[in-house]
């Protein structure tokens with residue numbers, strides 16, 4: 001498989017899942033500003049017409065886009081890795097509930113904070129949304145669970161970890177969220193997560 005990524009972007013989530021599942025993956029870095037694959041200079045829209053990472057070439061003629069779809073496919077095709085409950089169970093519905101919340105409510109709430117086109121009040125609105133949603137996550141983790149849905153790491157954790165890392169570059173910080181701070185350290189200590197961070201050149205910054 002080949003993962004098209006940008007360092008520290010939302011593509012880190014499927015990158016972590018690939019490594020957690022022990023899947024061999026080739027990494028292809030994308031320059032989002034130029035819209036090009038770094039190594040070849042090929043326009044990235046030739047791979048993903050939507051123009052954004054992640055894109056995952058499954059190596060069988062299919063290229064998947066949309067991180068939430070990708071991580072579910074990886075978990076479902078590698079059940080021994082135990083990264084998601086089986087489809088049709090309430091436990092799986094909870095994981096899907098988290099993936100949807102993370103994608104539509106948290107991930108996209110961060111977006112104006114990374115755009116040079118955003119001025120005020122868009123940035124303060126975005127900060128209010130992000131901090132409100134992080135407060136919700138904090139309230140869930142505060143019951144002492146190790147991971148989002150309980151004692152086991154799942155695909156939803158790869159996504160939350162990726163998004164919560166963005167509190168650094170946006171200046172939001174994690175100080176107000178002690179359970180989420182401990183959670184980030186717990187996820188970061190996983191060998192697969194360390195390997196993904198190292199491969200993306202993020203270990204010093206993480």
Ligand SMILES: N[C@@H](CCC(=O)N[C@@H](CS)C(=O)NCC(=O)O)C(=O)O
Nearest residue numbers: 009010032051052053054066067068
């Ligand atoms: N709906 C997509 C969103 C992906 C996305 O927001 N990717 C960002 C990086 S985190 C990106 O590549 N942005 C550049 C662009 O939109 O041109 C998904 O969840 O996979």
